[in-house]
Amino acid sequence: MQVTQVPQPSPTPPTAPGAAFAPDSLVLNRKLPLWYQVSQSLRASILGRTADATLRLPTEEQLAAHYGVSVLTMRQALKELETEGLISRHRRRGTFIEPRARRVSPVRLMGSIDAIVAQQSGERTTLLEHGPSPVPGDVAEYFPGCPEVIGYRRLRCEEETGEPTNWAQNWVHPEAAAGIDPADLERWPMTKVLRDRAGVPIARITDTVEARLADPATAGLLRVPLLSPILYYTGVAYDESGRVVDVAQIRYRGDRFSFSVTVETH
Template identity: 75%
Template sequence: MTSFAPDSIVLNRKLPLWYQVSQSLRASILGRSPQDSLRLPTEEQLAGHYGVSVLTMRQALKELEDEGLITRHRRRGTFIEPSAQRGAPVRLLGSVDAIVAQQSGMTTELLDYGTVAVPSGLAGHFPQHAEVATYHRLRSEEKTGEPTNHARNYVRPDLAERIDPADLIRWPMTKVLRDVVGASISRITDTVEARLADPETARLLQVPLLSPILHYTGVTYDEEGQALDVAVIHYRGDRFSFTVTLDAH
């Protein structure tokens, strides 16, 4: 069994450090290898890894403990809950790195991709384009193979020319646009609402027809306020919840 090694993250000083650290560590826990130890490094070791104070690290660990992902024992250390892969909430976060981290622990299947006429409901996001590129993916839990969500991304054609579909199996669209295509992302606007599963969603997510799902729409904008990508994602309602944390300072 190998020791648990958390991923690294570039911290955004405009967001609470404990929050960013907790979400990075959360992604590492959910995406861990079956051979990884369930015991976490010490608070001091984790603080050094992330470049934060021990006090900040304790606050981050408390967030994960409250979520049920870890347990802390005096003198024994901190341990990952063996069931941590199941039922983890999805959070709407304040940085692109944190959004990318949310996809850890998932396997992705690219169902199809191509070019379509701009859907009527998205015409306002792509006023200069008659067509957009579309990519349809199904995400499943890495360990169980259970489907958790399916996503359709609608991307500006000039950006799609630089996208290798194979990259979308490895990474979220946000990371591909920023790190591979080189697009400058200024903000992402998220909308979440409750809906009932249509026939396609019921089939892909293996849930009964008309069962509750979470319908997410995320619009990614460039520095000029133009839409780069619109993501429409359907999450299984029995597997995910959304939490928004607001920094009051």
């Protein structure tokens, strides 16, 4: 006897009226594709939302006005997020955040600060430790004349499973760290906290990604075998005066992340 399985429909999104999800603001960089910047900014807002945030997004027209782009550009940005599984679109009912969507995790480099914020958003983050430290030798070149920095160590895990995915060590200039509330680092990435909460004018970030083997600390935190492959990311953030305000060192599990670079030809 042949048994036919009928696929179960996806949960119907809420239809009751109410306040729509409010995404963060964005300063557009005209040298990068607008749809990409908008998609990454909205992605960061979605992944960094609070647990009680509404799942309904504003309309395409409202979002386009919020970001200062055309409806066509906004539609392309939403299509990118729909393809990734972060949102679902329903005719006559609207666009909704997918609460159980599993994020795709490439390490992308494309020259946008908001892309960096988006890359680091959306996971459960635990601040393991923080405090002043002598400048480590491997970052001393970035902090000339600075006797100490403020170190922050954080572990990021998947929201649903609790499985660790990466851990970050940030070395922050003391003047920039003065405006940081440590509690914010369990909700937002360091770049966003520095720029939007501490008021540090970040002008650029230089990124490097390389293959490494898991050292004992990384193997223990990420629950991977010692000497297993990892992606090692270094991000150096500069303020408008050219001073380094933050050096981020992030270890990503090699079995959960890939490396992706987008090059625009015109």
